[in-house]
Amino acid sequence: MNYLSVENISKAYGERVLFDNVSFGINKDQKIAFIAKNGSGKTTIMNMINGFDEPDTGQIVLRKGINMAFLSQNNNLQDELTIEESIFASDNETLKVIEAYEKALENPEDEEVYQRAFDDMDRHNAWDFETQYKQILSKLKLVDLKLLVKNLSGGQKKRLSLAIILISRPDLLILDEPTNHLDLEMIEWLEDYFSKENITLFMVTHDRFFLERVCNEIIELDNNKVYQYKGNYSYYLEKKEERIASENASVDKAQNLFVKELAWMRRQPKARTTKSKSRQDDFYKIKEKAESRRKDNVVELEINMERMGSKIIEMVKVTKKFPEKTILDEFSYSFQRGERIGIIGKNGTGKSTFLNILTKTMNPESGKVIIGDTIKIGYYTQSGINPKPGQKVIDIIKEYGEYIPLTKGKIISATQLLERFLFDAKKQYDFVEKLSGGELKRLYLCTVLIQNPNFLILDEPTNDLDIVTLNVLESFLLDYPGCLLVVSHDRYFMDKIVDHLFVFRGEGQVEDFPGNYSDFRSYEDSSEPKGLSSVSTENNASKSWKEKNATATGLSFNEQKEFNKIEREIKDLEFEKAKIEKEFADGKVADDKIEAKANELQKIIKSLEEKEERWFELSAKVE
Structure with a gap:
């Protein structure tokens, strides 16, 4: 059964064409991921589907009677309501059924109205609605139902918005980056929920594990064309590679034919026969095909890293407490050259606070942070760029100079650098406020890397980046010779680039685990965590998991990292x-x-x- 049809839609802003003649459908029980590069119109299409925008041409048709819900990146909650009040303030069909039943109880003489209300309660399974919504809130770790929305963290607001939608049980659920601002535990719960529930999904997400385990179809908008793949992320990668190879082979064949046809065209006399006219028409079709080779621009990242001395960064007995919780309790650690550390933990355990203390943008209550003389920190924060009013993309880069030093004594102009980050000449003179969320992140990443840091700190770098840019960023980080410290909820990203983890358990407990995220999950699932002790002051380093389990593995902590x-x-x-x-x-x-x-x-x-x-x-x- 078809739920929604997108029919030949187009959208342009002035001379800039976002997409043209795009068509696809969403059918019952499909779990579709929508993939496209940043700036190609993903969010615009999502807004059109939800009625917040209109296409220049074409139409979007929703099947009559279909209940559709949208989880956007921006919450629409009311600050003065509690968690529970927010549930009852939502536009939920079941709540309307309950309200109608309660009104029917007030006038039991009208048997027809009462019977209809009673039947609706059965049909919507509304008798145990309270139990249902409390179960979902509990799963999403929203247990204090009297908390005001304005006092919730960003992650809690995202979970509440998600709960409101899940409780309404829509026929079609539209999701825009559903894993952003959720911690790893919540992402895994949501992944499991969606993979098992009989629900129709259409989502934009960069979380490749989520794509792999939840989606059964992928729709890609690539070079203004739509391609559909009946499978998960692995299947998509395999079939896309085959498609590109086939397209390139077809273009190569057309180019060879074009050369021959061009020679024939130049030999033609001015007088045209019907036969030669037909061949001339074919020539222009071949020419168009021959010039259609993919233009896969690639973000080129290059860094002129400062020389790193023997002392990197040392944290000595650092303590940080707030009235309601402890973040660090006499934490000590001495960073080594080339370390690649991932930081994981539930929201609110202090990961960002730890980074702020490390970079000295926040002071600890006791202890000290010693930064080596040669260390130059590059800090990519969640706050991103704060442009001045009317500032253009090129102006952001020129703040660092007209020319930027690269490796091996080379220099590059601000314009050339932006081209390497996929900002063409026209886009460079766009106002910053016109950029998409992903383009803003890419520009911010550019400003961090051109400062040539040798200690790179990334706080949720994958949010809003498209999969193409993520792959390039990962390749760059794999070759990055400096120290790397990453906070991320992207499990695929963490698995690929980190060697060991700081696990924030809460209440000042930080554990050092020698492996990537999948290693950690396997360990957690195989047994109850034992011997995973906090990073301590002993020998300015930690007694880590592997050191405390050396008899089981035969490897020391450093050997396990190696x-x-x-x-x-x-x-x-x-x-x-x-x-x-x-x-x-x-x-x-x-x-x-x-x-x-x-x-x-x-x-x-x-x-x-x-x-x-x-x-x-x-x-x-x-x-």
């Missing part, structure tokens, strides 16, 4: 080796570059052998 890092490095080296070998096999190496390529390949092979040998040494210790 083991995890080597596995990732081996994978990268194998990829580079296969890439160069393929270039040789395909005959794509120029004669004057054969020797250099061969030397590069030998270095990779040697490094691979050394790392594999060390991997076997460490793996032999694992029982």
Whole structure:
């Protein structure tokens, strides 16, 4: 059964065309993810579906009688209401049924009205409505129903908005970045709920684990065309690669034919026969096809990192408490070169406060933070850019100079740098307030990286970034030689780039776990956490999970970190080796570059052998 049809819609702002002639449908029981690059119109299409905007052409048709709900990134809650009052203030069909039943009870003589109200209560399963909504609120950790909305955190407001929608049990649920501002526990609960519930979903999300485990179809808006994939995220990646390879092969064939046809066209006399006219018409079709090769602009990140001395950052017996909770309790840690640490924990356990203390934007009650003389911190916060009124994109970058230093003594102009971050010449002179949420994040990331930090701190960097930009950011961070500290609810992102975790348990308890997020979840699921002690002052470092379980693993904490890092490095080296070998096999190496390529390949092979040998040494210790 078709619930909603998007039919040939288009949208443009002046000369800028967001999308043109876009069509797709949403059917009962489909769980669809909508994927597109930032700035290509995802949010605009979501707003059109929900009636907040209109297309320039085409139409959106919702099946009559379908109950549709929308979870936006901005909550529409009333600050002066309590959590429970917010539930009853919502436009919920079940609440209307209950209200009608209560009115029917006031006038029992009207048997027809009473019977209809009674039947509606049965049909909507409204008899135990209170139990239902309290169960969902409990699952979403909203247990104090008397709390005012204005006193809730951003994460709590998002959960309340989500609860109101889930309680209403819509036929069609539209979600715009549903995992933003939720902690990992809530994301996993929501993932499990949606994967099991018989509900129709249409969502925009960058959370690739969520896409993998919830969605059964993906719709992609790519280069102004819509492509549909009947499967989850893994299936989408596989089929998209096949599609692009096929498109490129088709374009290559058209280009070869175009060259031949162009030569024929130039030989043609002015007088035209019917036969040659037909061939001339075909020529222009071939020309259009030959010039249609994908323009996959790629964000190019390059950094001229400051030299890092022996002392990085040391936190000594740092304590931070608020009247209602303790964030840090005599926390000590000495950061080492090249560390890649992820920070996880429930909302409200103090992750952002920890970063503010580390960067000295907030003072601890006791203890101290010692930053090495050579350390230059780059801090990507959740607050993002605060542009001046009327400021343009190019103005933001020029605040750091007309020319920006890169690696190997190179420099680049502000305009060229923005082009590397996918801001074309026209977009650079747009007002900052016109940018989409993802474009704002990308611009902010640019301003952080061009300062060439050697200690990079990222607080929720993946929110609002499209999947293409996320992949590029991950590739950059894998090669980043400095220290990296990341707070993120993106499990895929964390798995890919961090070597160990600081786990914020609350009440000042911070645990050091040597592995990525999936390792941590596997450990948590396999047994009750034991021996995971707080980061302490002993030897200016922590007695971590692996040190306290060394008899079980055979590896010390540092060895476990090294083991995890080597596995990732081996994978990268194998990829580079296969890439160069393929270039040789395909005959794509120029004669004057054969020797250099061969030397590069030998270095990779040697490094691979050394790392594999060390991997076997460490793996032999694992029982």
